[in-house]
Amino acid sequence: MKFAVIQFPGSNCDQDCLAAVNGISGVSAEYVWHKTTSLDGFDAIVLPGGFSYGDYLRCGAIARFSPIMASVVEAARNGTLVIGTCNGFQVLCEIGLLPGALVRNRGLHFICDMVTMRVEVADSAFTHGCPQGSLLRLPIAHGEGCYVADEATLRELNERHQVILRYATPHGRIDPSANPNGSAENIAGICNREGNVFGLMPHPDRACEARLGSADGRKIFESMIETIGSSRVRAA
Amino acid sequence: MKVKVLVTPKATVLDPQGAAVRDAMQHLGMPEVNSVRIGKYLEIEVDDKTPNLDSRLNDLCRDLLSNPVIEDYEVVK
Numbered sequence: 001m002k003f004a005v006i007q008f009p010g011s012n013c014d015q016d017c018l019a020a021v022n023g024i025s026g027v028s029a030e031y032v033w034h035k036t037t038s039l040d041g042f043d044a045i046v047l048p049g050g051f052s053y054g055d056y057l058r059c060g061a062i063a064r065f066s067p068i069m070a071s072v073v074e075a076a077r078n079g080t081l082v083i084g085t086c087n088g089f090q091v092l093c094e095i096g097l098l099p100g101a102l103v104r105n106r107g108l109h110f111i112c113d114m115v116t117m118r119v120e121v122a123d124s125a126f127t128h129g130c131p132q133g134s135l136l137r138l139p140i141a142h143g144e145g146c147y148v149a150d151e152a153t154l155r156e157l158n159e160r161h162q163v164i165l166r167y168a169t170p171h172g173r174i175d176p177s178a179n180p181n182g183s184a185e186n187i188a189g190i191c192n193r194e195g196n197v198f199g200l201m202p203h204p205d206r207a208c209e210a211r212l213g214s215a216d217g218r219k220i221f222e223s224m225i226e227t228i229g230s231s232r233v234r235a236a
Numbered sequence: 237m238k239v240k241v242l243v244t245p246k247a248t249v250l251d252p253q254g255a256a257v258r259d260a261m262q263h264l265g266m267p268e269v270n271s272v273r274i275g276k277y278l279e280i281e282v283d284d285k286t287p288n289l290d291s292r293l294n295d296l297c298r299d300l301l302s303n304p305v306i307e308d309y310e311v312v313k
């Protein structure tokens with residue numbers, strides 16, 4: 001099983017993503033430079049965090065036009081699992097694979113912190129290793145992580161169970177005090193309607209070993225691996 | 237030809253930067269300031285003899301220079 005980690009100029013979590021995936025047995029990850037145009041042979045795609053193209057214009061606005069992105073869109077349409085963390089989430093919104101947008105944090109500060117979030121959908125391709133309502137501790141590090149979408153989009157996200165993670169208190173309550181950046185409805189991560197594209201502001205890639213303060217991020221990558229494994233069984 | 241493009245946050249999108257500047261202006265002796273919205277201003281030098289300039293420019297304003305989910309744009313010539 002092979003994961004692609006896309007590298008844009010300015011990506012800075014590519015090594016974390018590669019190490020996170022390679023730390024799980026039976027899987028390997030490879031870098032794919034953004035000027036490449038093929039993703040043949042990969043079972044999953046990771047868009048890492050960072051500051052692609054210096055965040056010029058808007059976060060992710062220029063990266064979405066990178067040559068590799070046409071293949072990412074095609075793979076996503078064909079059902080390949082795609083995960084975008086932090087800047088990767090911003091790129092997925094900019095290119096329209098996920099609804100909404102990410103804007104400047106409400107408090108204007110760049111926030112670098114370990115936060116708690118609640119798993120809202122336990123049977124998603126990215127979280128089925130986590131019971132519904134379970135809590136994950138993952139680091140965030142962003143200046144533009146405030147998720148916004150119009151009312152109709154938010155309603156649809158809720159109705160279709162596309163909100164996968166919400167920022168929560170350490171006791172699992174969803175309230176404004178647990179919202180680090182002003183995101184609508186404490187949204188930390190969403191998936192597309194088909195459920196195979198997932199974007200989140202927190203960094204599971206930076207929390208895959210206990211010595212990093214949390215190993216909860218591993219559950220997300222392990223869920224992806226299980227999803228891919230079981231779909232292969234179904235296909236066979 | 238010089239084309240100017242103004243990109244502004246949609247009215248429904250919170251603009252914390254604008255709010256901070258509004259507060260600073262009020263603090264510095266202009267309590268009558270009610271609101272500040274901060275956007276972007278782009279000056280684009282373009283060869284105006286190219287065909288379909290307006291529609292191509294508008295397409296790029298929509299796809300690259302602004303994000304229609306959160307921003308509006310205006311082309312000023």
